[in-house]
Amino acid sequence: MQPDTTAGRQRAPLRFATVGSVDDGKSTLIGRLLLDSKSIFEDQLEHIEAVSKRRGNDYVDLALLTDGLRAEREQGITIDVAYRYFSTPVRSFIIADCPGHVQYTRNAITGASTADLALVLVDARHGIVEQTRRHSLLVSLLGVPHLVICVNKMDLVGHDRDQFDAIRQEFTEFAARLDLRDVTFIPISALDGDNVVDRSANMTWYEGPTLLHHLETVYTASDENLIDVRFPVQYVIRPQRADHHDYRGYAGTVAAGTLRPGDEVLVLPSGLTSRIARIDTADGPVDEARPSMAVTVLLADDLDVSRGDMICRPNNHPTPSQDLDATIAWMDSEAPLALRRVYALKHTTRTVRAMITDVHYRLDVHSLHRDTEATELKLNEIGRVTLRATAPLFADDYRRSRVTGSFVLIDEATNQTVAAGMLRTATA
Amino acid sequence: MVTRVAGATAQLEDEAITIIREVAAECERPVLLFSGGKDSVVMLHLARRAFWPARIPFPVMHVDTGHNFDEVIAFRDRTVDLFDVKLIVASVQDSIDRGRVHEDTGPRASRNPLQTVTLLDAITEHRFDAVFGGARRDEERARAKERVVSHRDEFGQWDPKNQRPELWGIYNTRRNRGEHVRVFPLSNWTELDVWRFIAERDVELPSLYFAHHRQVFRRDGMLMATNRHVPRLDGEEPFEALVRFRTIGDATCTAAVESAAFTVDDIVAETAVARVTERGATRADDRISEAGMEDRKRQGYF
Numbered sequence: 269m270q271p272d273t274t275a276g277r278q279r280a281p282l283r284f285a286t287v288g289s290v291d292d293g294k295s296t297l298i299g300r301l302l303l304d305s306k307s308i309f310e311d312q313l314e315h316i317e318a319v320s321k322r323r324g325n326d327y328v329d330l331a332l333l334t335d336g337l338r339a340e341r342e343q344g345i346t347i348d349v350a351y352r353y354f355s356t357p358v359r360s361f362i363i364a365d366c367p368g369h370v371q372y373t374r375n376a377i378t379g380a381s382t383a384d385l386a387l388v389l390v391d392a393r394h395g396i397v398e399q400t401r402r403h404s405l406l407v408s409l410l411g412v413p414h415l416v417i418c419v420n421k422m423d424l425v426g427h428d429r430d431q432f433d434a435i436r437q438e439f440t441e442f443a444a445r446l447d448l449r450d451v452t453f454i455p456i457s458a459l460d461g462d463n464v465v466d467r468s469a470n471m472t473w474y475e476g477p478t479l480l481h482h483l484e485t486v487y488t489a490s491d492e493n494l495i496d497v498r499f500p501v502q503y504v505i506r507p508q509r510a511d512h513h514d515y516r517g518y519a520g521t522v523a524a525g526t527l528r529p530g531d532e533v534l535v536l537p538s539g540l541t542s543r544i545a546r547i548d549t550a551d552g553p554v555d556e557a558r559p560s561m562a563v564t565v566l567l568a569d570d571l572d573v574s575r576g577d578m579i580c581r582p583n584n585h586p587t588p589s590q591d592l593d594a595t596i597a598w599m600d601s602e603a604p605l606a607l608r609r610v611y612a613l614k615h616t617t618r619t620v621r622a623m624i625t626d627v628h629y630r631l632d633v634h635s636l637h638r639d640t641e642a643t644e645l646k647l648n649e650i651g652r653v654t655l656r657a658t659a660p661l662f663a664d665d666y667r668r669s670r671v672t673g674s675f676v677l678i679d680e681a682t683n684q685t686v687a688a689g690m691l692r693t694a695t696a
Numbered sequence: 697m698v699t700r701v702a703g704a705t706a707q708l709e710d711e712a713i714t715i716i717r718e719v720a721a722e723c724e725r726p727v728l729l730f731s732g733g734k735d736s737v738v739m740l741h742l743a744r745r746a747f748w749p750a751r752i753p754f755p756v757m758h759v760d761t762g763h764n765f766d767e768v769i770a771f772r773d774r775t776v777d778l779f780d781v782k783l784i785v786a787s788v789q790d791s792i793d794r795g796r797v798h799e800d801t802g803p804r805a806s807r808n809p810l811q812t813v814t815l816l817d818a819i820t821e822h823r824f825d826a827v828f829g830g831a832r833r834d835e836e837r838a839r840a841k842e843r844v845v846s847h848r849d850e851f852g853q854w855d856p857k858n859q860r861p862e863l864w865g866i867y868n869t870r871r872n873r874g875e876h877v878r879v880f881p882l883s884n885w886t887e888l889d890v891w892r893f894i895a896e897r898d899v900e901l902p903s904l905y906f907a908h909h910r911q912v913f914r915r916d917g918m919l920m921a922t923n924r925h926v927p928r929l930d931g932e933e934p935f936e937a938l939v940r941f942r943t944i945g946d947a948t949c950t951a952a953v954e955s956a957a958f959t960v961d962d963i964v965a966e967t968a969v970a971r972v973t974e975r976g977a978t979r980a981d982d983r984i985s986e987a988g989m990e991d992r993k994r995q996g997y998f
Contacts, residue, residue, distance in 0.1 A: 280706075280707035281707065281708075281884075309970070309971060309972050309973045310971045310972050311972045311973055312973060339856075339857060347857065348841050348856070348857075348859065349841070350837075350840045350841055351833045351840055351883070351884065352834075352840065353833070353834045353884070353886045355886075355888075362884055374861050375861070377861070377863070378861045378862060378863055381863040381864045382863075382864060382865070502714070502717050502718060502721060503717045503720065503721045503747075505747060505748075505749070505750050506750065507749050507750035507751070508750075509749075509750075509751070511749075512749045512750075515749060515750075519717055519746070519747075520717075521710065521713075521714045521865075548748075549745075549748075550744065550745035550748040560707060560710055560711075561710055562709075562710040562711075562713040562714050562717070562746070564748075575721055599861050612870070614866055614868070615866075616866075617718070617721070670864065671864065671865065674863065674864045674866065675866070676861075676863055676866050676868065678868055678870060683847070683860075683868070683870040683871060683872065684860060685860040685861045685862070685863075685868045688861065688863045
């Protein structure tokens with residue numbers, strides 16, 4: 269295994285999404301991770317103890333740690349994604365704590381969109397239920413590279429190995445229809461802390477890692493696309509000052525691939541080619557830029573390059589196209605998707621206008637059935653569509669490149685983000 | 697040619713720079729809120745790194761309650777000169793003089809809540825359409841729910857139940873005339889990340905952040921600095937203590953903590969084992985109610 273570092277950079281935090289409802293024990297699990305890794309501060313604990321007591325609860329309600337909005341605390345449900353941070357000596361973590369209810373699916377998609385790993389809770393007494401299937405489908409659609417199925421409440425089924433094995437078997441059969449690359453099953457009891465941070469004395473038959481150990485060691489460096497060079501130009505830097513007056517740098521964040529000085533590049537949409545003269549940062553030039561690094565690229569030739577252009581390689585670049593095939597999740601609570609209506613479409617640093625010309629099917633998020641009669645999508649519905657854009661996009665297949673394969677649609681009247689899109693290209 | 701030697705915050709730094717550039721590209725009149733507090737100083741450094749070797753392409757603004765620590769104001773003025781950025785001072789005293797806000801009196805009075813009106817008036821006056829702030833999600837539970845790019849309507853209000861979905865690294869900065877977005881590039885940083893950045897990048901800070909001997913008095917379990925802006929109540933006897941400030945705001949609502957951390961490295965070590973959040977330890981203004989921050993944010997607070 270290669271070391272999980274990049275040219276002296278320490279490991280980035282692991283971003284993981286927890287999807288589920290209070291009933292699954294999700295908040296208890298997060299509270300347990302934070303408590304057992306000593307990441308809850310005394311004043312936070314005192315605060316939730318005091319609120320729990322005032323409300324007449326018999327126990328400390330750990331959900332109050334993450335449910336930060338008044339409406340959430342009043343209703344006792346998670347409505348929007350909450351972000352929490354903790355670290356162990358081995359790794360730091362960003363948790364996107366997502367709601368599990370179907371009416372907040374758009375928020376769960378938001379949380380999953382940036383996750384390296386998703387954690388789905390299954391109640392050991394009930395096994396795989398409708399909600400498990402929906403959440404796993406979202407994890408699959410959003411291309412989250414790693415999935416952990418936490419079979420929780422093992423204490424309520426007598427820590428029974430057969431029960432755990434049956435759930436694993438049932439899920440594995442269902443997941444065959446999804447695009448899940450790495451699935452790990454862990455039997456836990458969030459309430460008692462079994463297999464969360466410490467190994468369980470009650471489940472000696474389980475030989476795998478504890479949840480925290482798995483999170484600390486899951487290998488994510490190979491999730492990056494280091495092959496297809498994609499550098500969306502975000503901002504042109506031209507200092508109007510004497511000491512740098514010929515400077516013209518293309519600032520941006522590497523979407524995929526590795527850029528090095530001397531590399532031959534092709535710029536879209538112009539199709540012109542040049543060479544990387546230098547890759548700058550505020551600390552001086554670097555000899556390599558890898559995915560997610562924010563750098564400034566200087567080219568050897570004086571080309572006309574502006575924001576929204578894409579720097580790639582002459583023998584590896586997207587084919588610019590105005591016709592797009594995508595899976596989209598509708599997120600607008602005000603209005604359903606309207607065919608042939610024009611929306612703003614933002615893809616990397618490029619904004620164009622686009623209309624949806626055809627809905628191929630609506631996906632039933634529980635049965636995975638494709639309803640080809642569908643002509644619209646409402647809030648939280650997912651479907652396959654064709655779009656026509658006013659200008660070409662430099663699109664990759666989402667499964668190959670999350671950054672250059674994703675886009676959002678924005679309603680030009682309300683400025684609301686109304687849809688999340690994942691591109692499909694024929695070549696992937 | 698250097699091989700980039702970057703530390704634990706490299707990835708967070710790249711994310712913040714990406715956000716700053718994106719907003720500068722899409723908005724016409726951004727401004728960076730700058731108080732001289734550590735988070736805003738880190739923001740200023742990140743802005744310089746984002747556009748280097750060009751100048752920072754937007755001004756900075758301080759909402760000045762008039763009750764700040766003298767050392768911090770001196771630091772503020774020195775820093776904006778050094779960074780060659782334009783400083784706009786929006787004064788709460790002006791808002792009081794013009795009758796825009798009414799000032800409470802008494803020993804517990806604070807101008808902190810009045811800042812919202814001054815801030816929103818200044819945003820309107822200068823027609824700012826994007827306002828960068830150094831707030832972090834780990835600070836407070838309402839902030840844990842907020843988007844990186846967070847829409848404000850024409851009244852400056854935040855609607856937490858109707859936030860725009862924010863997917864991948866795609867930020868929706870669109871706003872109508874008179875509206876603006878608040879932008880929080882440090883959303884995913886923790887207090888420890890901020891200190892690590894300060895250590896790695898040799899960031900200069902106001903001296904108040906480091907341990908020093910100071911006259912303080914005890915109020916509500918916190919150590920308040922004796923100061924001309926904070927009248928003392930009966931029984932609040934001043935005494936000298938070795939303290940530092942974990943957060944710096946208005947002198948009327950920012951408390952010190954006992955500490956012997958004299959250097960940035962001392963503070964990194966102290967922060968790594970801290971058992972109380974920085975706002976919990978030192979901010980009287982957060983103690984208002986269970987949803988104090990959410991309510992203030994809804995009205996347009998930082």
